[in-house]
Amino acid sequence: xxxxxxxxxxxxxxxxxxxxxxxxxxxxxxxxxxxxxxxxxxxxxxxxxxxxxxxxxxxxxxxxxxxxxxxxxxxxxxxxxxxxxxxxxxxxxxxxxxxxxxxxxxxxxxxxxxxxxxxxxxxxxxxxxxxxxxxxxxxxxxxxxxxxxxxxxxxxxxxxxxxxxxxxxxxxxxxxxxxxxxxxxxxxxxxxxxxxxxxxxxxxxxxxxxxxxxxxxxxxxxxxxxxxxxxxxxxxxxxxxxxxxxxxxxxxxxxxxxxxxxxxxxxxxxxxxxxxxxxxxxxxxxxxxxxxxxxxxxxxxxxxxxxxxxxxxxxxxxxxxxxxxxxxxxxxxxxxxxxxxxxxxxxxxxxxxxxxxxxxxxxxxxxxxxxxxxxxxxxxxxxxxxxxxxxxxxxxxxxxxxxxxxxxxxxxxxxxxxxxxxxxxxxxxxxxxxxxxxxxxxxxxxxxxxxxxxxxxxxxxxxx
Amino acid sequence: xxxxxxxxxxxxxxxxxxxxxxxxxxxxxxxxxxxxxxxxxxxxxxxxxxxxxxxxxxxxxxxxxxxxxxxxxxxxxxxxxxxxxxxxxxxxxxxxxxxxxxxxxxxxxxxxxxxxxxxxxxxxxxxxxxxxxxxxxxxxxxxxxxxxxxxxxxxxxxxxxxxxxxxxxxxxxxxxxxxxxxxxxxxxxxxxxxxxxxxxxxxxxxxxxxxxxxxxxxxxxxxxxxxxxxxxxxxxxxxxxxxxxxxxxxxxxxxxxxxxxxxxxxxxxxxxxxxxxxxxxxxxxxxxxxxxxxxxxxxxxxxxxxxxxxxxxxxxxxxxxxxxxxxxxxxxxxxxxxxxxxxxxxxxxxxxxxxxxxxxxxxxxxxxxxxxxxxxxxxxxxxxxxxxxxxxxxxxxxxxxxxxxxxxxxx
Numbered sequence: 001x002x003x004x005x006x007x008x009x010x011x012x013x014x015x016x017x018x019x020x021x022x023x024x025x026x027x028x029x030x031x032x033x034x035x036x037x038x039x040x041x042x043x044x045x046x047x048x049x050x051x052x053x054x055x056x057x058x059x060x061x062x063x064x065x066x067x068x069x070x071x072x073x074x075x076x077x078x079x080x081x082x083x084x085x086x087x088x089x090x091x092x093x094x095x096x097x098x099x100x101x102x103x104x105x106x107x108x109x110x111x112x113x114x115x116x117x118x119x120x121x122x123x124x125x126x127x128x129x130x131x132x133x134x135x136x137x138x139x140x141x142x143x144x145x146x147x148x149x150x151x152x153x154x155x156x157x158x159x160x161x162x163x164x165x166x167x168x169x170x171x172x173x174x175x176x177x178x179x180x181x182x183x184x185x186x187x188x189x190x191x192x193x194x195x196x197x198x199x200x201x202x203x204x205x206x207x208x209x210x211x212x213x214x215x216x217x218x219x220x221x222x223x224x225x226x227x228x229x230x231x232x233x234x235x236x237x238x239x240x241x242x243x244x245x246x247x248x249x250x251x252x253x254x255x256x257x258x259x260x261x262x263x264x265x266x267x268x269x270x271x272x273x274x275x276x277x278x279x280x281x282x283x284x285x286x287x288x289x290x291x292x293x294x295x296x297x298x299x300x301x302x303x304x305x306x307x308x309x310x311x312x313x314x315x316x317x318x319x320x321x322x323x324x325x326x327x328x329x330x331x332x333x334x335x336x337x338x339x340x341x342x343x344x345x346x347x348x349x350x351x352x353x354x355x356x357x358x359x360x361x362x363x364x365x366x367x368x369x370x371x372x373x374x375x376x377x378x379x380x381x382x383x384x385x386x387x388x389x390x391x392x393x394x395x396x397x398x399x400x401x402x403x404x405x406x407x408x409x410x411x412x413x414x415x416x417x418x419x420x421x422x423x424x425x426x427x428x429x430x431x432x433x434x435x436x437x438x439x440x441x442x443x444x445x446x447x448x449x450x451x452x453x454x455x456x457x458x459x460x461x462x463x464x
Numbered sequence: 465x466x467x468x469x470x471x472x473x474x475x476x477x478x479x480x481x482x483x484x485x486x487x488x489x490x491x492x493x494x495x496x497x498x499x500x501x502x503x504x505x506x507x508x509x510x511x512x513x514x515x516x517x518x519x520x521x522x523x524x525x526x527x528x529x530x531x532x533x534x535x536x537x538x539x540x541x542x543x544x545x546x547x548x549x550x551x552x553x554x555x556x557x558x559x560x561x562x563x564x565x566x567x568x569x570x571x572x573x574x575x576x577x578x579x580x581x582x583x584x585x586x587x588x589x590x591x592x593x594x595x596x597x598x599x600x601x602x603x604x605x606x607x608x609x610x611x612x613x614x615x616x617x618x619x620x621x622x623x624x625x626x627x628x629x630x631x632x633x634x635x636x637x638x639x640x641x642x643x644x645x646x647x648x649x650x651x652x653x654x655x656x657x658x659x660x661x662x663x664x665x666x667x668x669x670x671x672x673x674x675x676x677x678x679x680x681x682x683x684x685x686x687x688x689x690x691x692x693x694x695x696x697x698x699x700x701x702x703x704x705x706x707x708x709x710x711x712x713x714x715x716x717x718x719x720x721x722x723x724x725x726x727x728x729x730x731x732x733x734x735x736x737x738x739x740x741x742x743x744x745x746x747x748x749x750x751x752x753x754x755x756x757x758x759x760x761x762x763x764x765x766x767x768x769x770x771x772x773x774x775x776x777x778x779x780x781x782x783x784x785x786x787x788x789x790x791x792x793x794x795x796x797x798x799x800x801x802x803x804x805x806x807x808x809x810x811x812x813x814x815x816x817x818x819x820x821x822x823x824x825x826x827x828x829x830x831x832x833x834x835x836x837x838x839x840x841x842x843x844x845x846x847x848x849x850x851x852x853x854x855x856x857x858x859x860x861x862x863x864x865x866x867x868x869x870x871x872x873x874x875x
Binding site for chain 1: 512515516517518519520552553554557570766767768817818820
């Protein structure tokens with residue numbers, strides 16, 4: 001593809017297929033057009049809806065404040081695509097460059113962008129998962145079903161898992177005045193993503209807002225009544241709780257099953273790709289015609305020791321899709337690496353939580369500004385003497401500074417004074433991430449240094 | 465030679481068009497000479513420093529205030545405690561949070577939005593009052609009285625007191641912008657008296673509102689039941705004074721600079737006349753192209769900070785030249801072109817970071833309404849003087865008068 005005119009032909013009348021019609025798929029398609037692609041574009045999505053935004057699903061939608069059309073993603077430009085919505089992709093023939101669809105159809109491509117994302121991890125016991133009143137939350141349909149049942153004033157909601165989604169659901173329930181129990185296997189909410197120091201603050205938020213928070217327990221079983229409606233949940237500590245609604249918030253599973261046997265380096269931890277978003281095959285050889293973006297992708301990041309990062313972050317989906325589409329439309333010398341610095345936000349119990357970098361790599365934390373007990377602070381994570389991540393509670397305007405610190409591998413702990421540095425900001429402490437051998441459901445960043453065809457599901461935050 | 469640029473920027477002779485000087489300034493992105501301030505003029509550097517927690521807004525951290533050629537002018541004599549504009553967290557955060565509670569989201573998301581109709585009526589009234597279309601001073605007749613009236617309504621100043629309020633505001637504003645030949649002592653005395661009278665008036669009003677609260681900001685500030693409790697009377701006074709002063713001159717300049725720029729770009733003015741919704745991108749581009757606050761002169765470093773290889777030492781005075789960053793060609797294509805249709809207008813006009821303009825949503829709405837109404841109602845408007853006469857002030861830069869004429873006023 002170097003100067004022989006093949007790129008021009010691809011741009012002019014190539015066939016590009018995008019599998020996954022959510023945020024990454026849409027932004028990728030828009031970027032392709034932006035970059036001058038005039039050939040045929042096919043968008044394949046298993047949900048029947050046009051691309052919509054997911055962050056409001058656990059917030060405004062659950063509060064009953066927004067409706068379906070308010071979650072549609074704004075369009076940057078017309079993409080003039082053929083839409084195949086409501087039809088999942090079921091297989092890939094890499095040699096013949098064909099995607100198989102659930103309705104038996106096949107679509108041929110010259111370039112493929114895979115952005116199939118993740119789905120909610122279901123309750124592992126199938127018969128219990130099928131009880132009325134048991135929900136997961138990932139899609140628009142999930143959100144509306146859950147909202148409808150919250151609107152019927154359940155006596156109690158049980159949320160299983162206190163990661164970001166679980167905590168936001170609990171927050172919405174309390175805002176609606178609904179009694180809620182949260183069961184979390186770890187010692188505190190959000191520990192998987194932010195560690196125990198911050199987790200303790202999150203636990204206080206739950207308590208203050210009237211959440212019945214049970215940490216260090218697992219839900220061992222869900223029990224229904226004679227009509228098949230969930231009634232009771234049993235915990236590993238022998239207790240039980242009566243609940244009309246149970247929301248399973250145990251993290252996500254990557255949508256890669258449809259690629260099984262295709263030869264692509266895809267597995268439960270996502271699809272491995274290079275920093276230019278090109279997918280690896282199972283031999284570890286990079287493909288020329290298959291690109292990956294969004295939650296389903298796993299790519300090496302130079303700032304974080306070239307570890308393969310898979311990020312379930314909104315901003316990552318946008319940035320990676322733009323890079324993938326740009327690279328698809330470029331000669332190799334013009335390609336860009338995907339070097340987006342991880343960042344995410346959450347809104348719960350009236351607090352705006354934001355993070356940059358990779359807190360889970362951090363071994364130490366210092367409260368650089370503000371104070372934990374005021375719930376307004378900036379926590380900075382350190383790893384091997386450098387700044388590796390940061391989190392703010394209601395102080396997001398400082399985050400940009402700490403992102404620059406991460407990007408420039410600035411020393412940790414920060415050696416300079418700042419505004420609003422308190423006594424507790426003088427000394428770093430153990431960030432207190434849980435033992436990686438104890439699985440938690442919640443990290444939104446998972447790190448691994450393994451080869452792309454490695455399919456073992458292991459959780460490996462950096463530890464000293 | 466570099467010091468000469470600073471002097472030139474402050475020199476009134478360049479008030480009408482300081483932008484070539486800023487271009488010169490950007491050749492030395494961090495400029496420092498002798499005892500002067502460290503002057504930062506490129507977009508990304510300014511943006512970084514506005515978000516840098518090693519930079520303080522608290523004048524008490526300044527090593528030698530005298531070194532700053534603007535320091536004497538900028539800080540007025542006042543017995544009030546510093547407002548949140550001149551404080552660092554956590555005091556800044558507490559006061560700004562309490563002030564925001566009755567003003568913006570999440571607690572008062574409709575305060576500004578609901579003023580839409582009232583603001584439009586005020587602007588319409590001012591345009592109705594234009595008696596001689598052959599010679600209009602846009603400043604005196606529209607852009608100057610408009611924001612004061614709005615502030616009165618926001619604070620909850622009774623209608624019958626508005627004219628007294630205007631008089632005090634006029635005097636204080638004139639004090640901020642002294643004519644070079646005026647008797648300084650006499651001027652200071654007049655301004656001081658106006659401040660004292662205004663302060664006493666507001667103090668009385670606050671006491672009234674404490675007893676009998678309305679739904680205005682003053683009532684809510686004086687009797688807030690939020691988690692931070694209520695402000696002291698001194699804090700309410702200092703905050704009200706900040707809203708008045710910071711929200712006034714700047715908005716006047718935004719509207720005046722806006723009309724001036726539109727009259728210099730008649731095609732854009734024509735499009736605005738056809739489509740009032742264009743006022744939204746027009747005001748954003750104006751905030752980039754002709755920002756009402758040209759530079760932020762009152763920041764101090766708490767530690768040594770390196771910017772582009774230059775170490776700005778602890779305790780130094782910083783000037784962040786927003787208007788220069790807004791014209792930085794490394795950030796904006798064709799920065800000297802007024803183009804409301806550019807897709808990316810992330811200007812520094814309202815600053816950025818924790819001190820980003822508190823009144824921005826209100827200022828935007830005021831400017832959008834004023835400009836779209838002026839475009840709609842003035843028939844064939846044209847400039848009578850270009851450039852118009854400017855105020856002295858190099859920081860809050862804008863025309864003192866904007867003489868225009870038109871063929872008539874549409875209903």
